Amino acid sequence: MARRKKLKSFFLGLLLLGFISFAPAAAPAIPAETPERPLLLKIAPPAEEVIRVVVAAGGTVVQDLRSSLLVSVPAAAVSRLRDEGLTFTSVGSPAPGDSYFLVQSKLPSPLLAQPGNIHCLLLEEGVWLLWTDNPDFRGWLIQPFRLKALRLAGGFPGRSAAMPPRTDEGAAESRARSVSVIQDLVAKVSLERLRTDILALQNFTTRYASTAPCEAAGDFILQRFGQLGLAAAADPFVFEWHYASRNIVAVIPGKAAPEHMVLVCAHYDSTSNYPLVSAPGADDNASGTAAILEMARILAAEKFNLSIGLLCVSAEEWGLYGSAHYAQEARQQGAEIIAVVNLDMIAYPGSRQRVLDVIGNRQSEWLADRFIAVAQPYVGLRLAKVIDASLTWSDHSSFWDQGYAALCGIEDSDNPYYHSTSDTLETLDLAFATEAVQASLAAVAELAQPVTSLAAPTGLQAQSQISASLFASVKTVFLNWQANPDPVAGYHVFRAEKSGGPYLRLTAQPTTGTSFKDSLLASDRNYFYVLTAVDGQGRESNYSGEVRDDENN
Amino acid sequence: MRTINVKFYRRRAFWPALFLGLFFVSLPAVTGAVEKPRQRFFIGLAAGYLYPQQGDFREIYSKAIWPVELQLELAVGRKISVFSAARYMETSGNTVLLFPGQPAEAYALNWRMATLRLGVNYRLSSSRFVPFVGAGASASFYREQWLDAPLTTEGRKAGFFVQAGGRYRLQRRWHALVQLEYASVPAGSGPRGQVNLGGLSLFLGLLAGIF
Known part of the structure; x- marks a missing residue:
């Protein structure tokens, strides 16, 4: 009897324990205090007023495009946007673990096939939004394509107009001509040095970011800056969770206003259809990197009122990671970068007329105008202005995202060796590259204002x-x-x-x-x-x- | 109602006008003649002096303004007549500074205005001297030109006027005219505020009865 009683007590106790254990689960669910997932929206037109409304609703602009904006807003703010009269389409709510990219592709679809974990949406002509949790998604993309990794939060401060430098527009041409310092600088650009540096960079076999040869190329650039007596440093960063690489940056300090900087940049990493094996990247972008080295050699011997930054970035081919890191740090530190000149592929003019495109967004149009007005008198190639916010596939775009005025100098041709193991020195037109460097050098020197022997007037x-x-x-x-x-x-x-x-x-x-x-x-x-x-x-x-x-x- | 500035009395046009006015007013008493007007349609020419209503106008165009006018008048009743007139005036002046005391820069100006007037007069008597009061509307066409700069403003504005005066029959057909008028021509806004191109004017003239 006593045993039965004990057994009964045991089962009762077990029942009670079970009840206590399951009670929370059985009780009415209390909403967990997790942050609300934002919504991605595509809004047109990409107007200042639209940005103001989005920001006021607690949202951020993820990407500024030619005819629309990609924005991230709290789900609760959607009705407010509708009340404000904005028309938009929802892209969905980003899932944890998904990475977002902007893909530039001229094909009807950028994907070889449509695996379940890679999603694509056409934002506007030639511009796709891709999101995935598949780290090997690049293998599904059809060449040629260009990638930009997107930051869904905190990256885009809006369109702040960068301060134009104190230079004239209407008389720029005659002024640039009159400054003999700039003439002398332009005359020093050496085709042979460009050839030597492109070959040296090509000889690293591959400069695919995350590989040892790419890091060795970074060391090479660092060493070259050091040989010129410039204060140079490596700027390490991590991308796609576990890869590491470095930007290499050197500064020529300004004499009158060193806090203001004119930045010239190019990516030194490369890619190809076999990026781990061979990616010579002579045009893309040993040509731009060699331009930076040649400009560093020439500019380091002169004095300027403003500082000149010389930046070689990495992981551009992975999605502009190096420049995004640098630009975001610069913005956070309040760096006063008045202009960014990005050189990416400047040595393959193709069979058409010799044209170097000067690409800017609406906020950088003044810089494109200025670049052309100053540089055109020095070169025979034609400098063509292109204003298009959707041309985001190179490092200038990272600076646009941070509200800096930036442009990209790039050949106006389709290089058939682009992103292939055949992108080698032999395919390049170094005379064209020399002129592209001369144009960039003239513009950068003019923007940075050479210190001349004649004192500027005072007491105005x-x-x-x-x-x-x-x-x-x-x-x-x-x-x-x-x-x-x-x-x-x-x-x-x-x-x-x-x-x-x-x-x-x-x-x-x-x-x-x-x-x-x-x-x-x-x-x-x-x-x-x-x-x-x-x-x-x-x-x-x-x-x-x-x-x-x-x-x- | 604006009061007439003391300076106005010093204008040289005032005294002849006053003299003529008094002369015409006193004539009926002197002659004692009372005759009915023999004509119903009159054509006349008058000239006068304009005292602009607006201080800015007087400051910019400080020279005297002498308008001339061609009148046509038709008596439509024993007391009532309608009239139309075309008036023209022109003067010159100089720009003024909005912030006096700074380095000065002045530009020469030319001002022209043509006005078409349409109105009704009410005759207060039918004697040889006929005092009258009247009112009407006007359309003014003006042009302000900067002589040292490529700046010209042209416009067309409507306005109104009231007038009082007298007409004295000199001979069978000929009548002398004296007329005091206030006109208002609002012309929108300018750099110094609202602009009114009207003012007080005194006219003397001669009318001829046609039929």
Whole structure:
């Protein structure tokens, strides 16, 4: 009896224990406090107002494109976007573990087949969104393709207009010509040195990021910068969870405003159809890397008012990882990069006319204009401006994402050896590459403002007055400045409608006095002025400080 | 209602006008003649002096403005007549500074305005001297030109006017005319605020009765 009682107690206890154990599961479910998964949306048009609405709703812009925006927003904010009158299509909610890429492909589908764990969506002509948890997804992509890894959060601060450098637009050509320093620099570009460096980079067999030869190529670049006496460093980063590589960066410090930097960059990694075995990448992108080395050699011997950054990035072929790392760090550290010139494939003009495309987005258009205006007089090849936010397949795009003004200089041709083991030195046109380097060198030097022996004018003051009739009014601006301590032939006066330029030269010939009157201006806007001094040989100083028309009223 | 500036009395046109006005007003009393007008349709020419209503106008166009006018008038009743007139005026001036005290820059200006007027007069008597009051609407075509710069403003604005005056029969057909008028021609906004091209004007003229 006692035994039965014990057995009964045992089972009762077991039942109680079971009840206690299962009680939480049986109880009504309490929602777990997990963060809400965002939604990816495609919104058109890619307007500033749309970005403001998205950001106000707690979203971020993942990618700015030619005709649309890819944005990430909290699911709860979707109704708010609809209330604001935005039209969008939902791409879905990113699953944990999925990686997102932008794929540039001219094919009807970028995939060989459609495996279940690789998803593709056409965003606009030639631009696909790909997401997958398959680390070997590249094997499913049809060549040729170009990749950009996307960051779904925190990468894109919006479109901040980078500060244009203090240089004039309208008179850029004549100014660039007049600066003998730039002429001298351009004349120093050596075709033979480009050939030697491209060959040296090609001889690493492969520079596929994550491989030892690629790291050796990084060491080679680091060593070359060091030989020029530049402060150079490796900038390591990790990509796709466990791969590592390094950007190589050197700086020529500016004399007057070293905090402002003009950055010229190129990726030194390569790829091919057998990337682990052979990826010579002579055009893509030993040519751009050799350009950086040649520009470093020439620029290191000169002095500039602004700093010049020389950046060789890695893992571009994997999805712009190196430049994305550098640009994000630069933005976080508040680096004042006023312009980025990215060189990617500059040695294969093809059989068509010799054209170097200068690619920018809407915020970088001023830089493309500036590059062409300054550089075109020095070269025979044609510089062609292309403004298209969807051309995101090279490292300039990483800088666009961080709100910097950036452009890409690239040959206007389809290299048949692209991403193949046949992309070798023998296929290249080094005369074309030399001119591309000369153009880039002229533009970078102009942007960084060479220190010339002629001192810039000082003491510029401006007063403005508005003359009115019954129905109309005009503004007159009175400028005066201190006489230059150096012997000068005169001064050129420049005006801009925005602070920082672009400036338009107002004086056909240097004015000899120390005052200037600018008449018949619109009375409802402000104007900004700078001066240069010109000596007897026609050499021009750098710009004076800028003044606003009513600064001394 | 704006008061007439003291300077106005110093204008040289005022005294002849006052003299003529008093002369015409006193004539009926002197002659004692009371005659009915013999004509119903009149054509006349008048000239006068304009005192612009707006201070900005007077500041920019500080020279005297002497408008001339061609009038046509038709009596449509014993007391009522309708009239139309074409008026032209031109003057010159200089721009003014919005912020005095800064370095100065002035531009020469030219101002022209043609006005078509249509109105009704009410005759207060039928004697040899006929005082009248009237009112009407106007359409003004103006042109402001900067002589030193490629800037010209042209426009067309409607306005209204009220007037009072008198007509004195000199001979069988000929009548002398004196007329005081206030006109308003709002012309939108300019750099210094709203613009009105009207003002106070005094006209003297001669009318001829045609039939």
